[in-house]
Every structure is written in C-alpha cells, then in structure tokens.
Amino acid sequence: KGQKSDSRGALIVLEGLDRSGKTSQSAKLASFLAEKGFSVESWRFPDRKTCVGEMISLYLLNKSQLDDQTIHLLFSANRWEKRSLMETKLRSGVTLVVDRYSYSGVAFSAAKGLDIQWCKAPEMGLLAPDLVLYLDIPPEKAAERGDYGVERYEQLDFQRKVAHHYKILCDETWKIVDGCLPMEAVEKQLREFTLECVSKCQRGEPLSQLWL
Numbered sequence: 001k002g003q004k005s006d007s008r009g010a011l012i013v014l015e016g017l018d019r020s021g022k023t024s025q026s027a028k029l030a031s032f033l034a035e036k037g038f039s040v041e042s043w044r045f046p047d048r049k050t051c052v053g054e055m056i057s058l059y060l061l062n063k064s065q066l067d068d069q070t071i072h073l074l075f076s077a078n079r080w081e082k083r084s085l086m087e088t089k090l091r092s093g094v095t096l097v098v099d100r101y102s103y104s105g106v107a108f109s110a111a112k113g114l115d116i117q118w119c120k121a122p123e124m125g126l127l128a129p130d131l132v133l134y135l136d137i138p139p140e141k142a143a144e145r146g147d148y149g150v151e152r153y154e155q156l157d158f159q160r161k162v163a164h165h166y167k168i169l170c171d172e173t174w175k176i177v178d179g180c181l182p183m184e185a186v187e188k189q190l191r192e193f194t195l196e197c198v199s200k201c202q203r204g205e206p207l208s209q210l211w212l
C-alpha cells in the first residue's frame with residue numbers, strides 16, 4: 001500500500017470464433033499503435049514456433065491424435081512458456097496485441113464437453129489481459145467467410161458451441177464489437193477501446209493474474 005505502480009504496456013487480447021477477423025484486426029491494431037509512437041508487439045496463441053507449439057500444430061492439422069485433456073494442457077503450457085517474457089515486455093513498456101489467449105483455451109475445450117472449471121484451472125496465474133476485444137459474429141456468418149474445414153474445429157456445429165462458451169467467460173474486461181460491421185468500423189471501435197486502455201496502463205494500473 002502506498003507504493004506507486006509504474007507505467008507499463010497494456011495486455012490486449014483479441015478473441016472470437018474462427019474467421020471472425022481477429023488476425024487481420026490484430027495486425028491493423030498493432031500498426032496503428034506503432035504509428036502513434038507506442039512501443040508494441042503482435043503476438044498470437046498458439047505460438048506454433050516452440051516445441052509445444054509444434055505438437056499443437058500437428059494436432060490442429062489432423063496429423064496427430066491426442067485426447068481432449070492432453071491437447072488442452074498443451075495449449076495452456078504454450079501460454080505458460082511465454083509468461084515471463086510477456087511480463088518482462090509489459091513492465092518495460094511494450095504493449096502486446098495478442099491474437100487469442102486463455103479464453104480460446106477454455107471455450108474450445110469446453111465445447112468438446114470438458115468441465116469449465118477443469119479447463120480454467122491450468123490458466124490460473126497467467127497474466128490477466130487489461131482488455132479483451134471480442135469480435136462477435138454469428139457462427140453461420142463465419143462459416144460463409146472462408147476455406148472452412150481445413151483445420152480441426154472449423155465446423156459450424158462446433159463453432160456454435162464455442163460461441164456459447166465464450167459468452168459464459170465474458171467479464172468486465174471484455175468489449176464486444178460487432179464483427180459484421182464493415183472492416184473500417186470495426187477497426188475504429190477497436191482503436192478507441194485500445195487507446196483508453198493503453199493510457200490507463202501508462203498511468204500505472206497494476207498487472208493482475210487470471211482467475212485466481
């Protein structure tokens with residue numbers, strides 16, 4: 001108490017169904033912040049470049065079989081292996097724009113029928129995002145958008161269940177943005193929420209942990 005927290009970067013997460021536009025919007029958001037002079041990095045989960053990430057990638061491409069609990073824990077381990085770097089970056093003033101995080105972890109595994117509390121447990125103690133930008137799009141709309149069905153999970157029935165579980169996870173750090181709006185309109189809303197959050201973190205909002 002009484003100790004003034006230092007200025008830091010913001011942890012900003014984009015979430016949404018497959019084909020909701022997260023990946024393009026994360027990239028645009030990160031370049032916008034960079035142009036504004038903020039120090040920013042674009043991250044994504046799964047990070048397929050680590051050893052754990054390679055196992056995840058093989059599973060997603062249907063080149064390996066793992067049971068639901070095992071792949072769930074690998075996704076979580078893939079976030080844990082990045083936790084300390086994430087904290088170092090944030091404390092050194094870098095804002096991280098992250099495409100998917102623990103909410104994807106829980107929503108996708110719970111959609112398979114795993115218990116939500118069981119799914120949340122391994123995520124406890126990871127850094128809590130300062131802002132979650134949820135690109136809201138009806139599963140039917142997402143299915144129309146692209147070459148759906150290439151990877152595991154990209155099926156309409158399954159995405160409906162994922163959407164249901166995302167709604168359960170929504171808390172006060174979430175901003176729901178209508179992903180069916182024109183790209184520029186989505187971009188504008190994401191920018192506004194983000195700038196507000198980045199200044200809050202610059203003023204010294206303390207870092208917190210997920211789901212403890």
Ligand code: NYM
Pocket residue numbers: 018045046060075076100101102104105106108109152153154
């Ligand atoms: N996914 C992603 C999970 O099932 N659990 C997780 O923890 C994460 C981060 O992996 N269909 C799923 C969601 C996606 C797939 O993500 C790969 P992307 O954004 O398509 O690379």
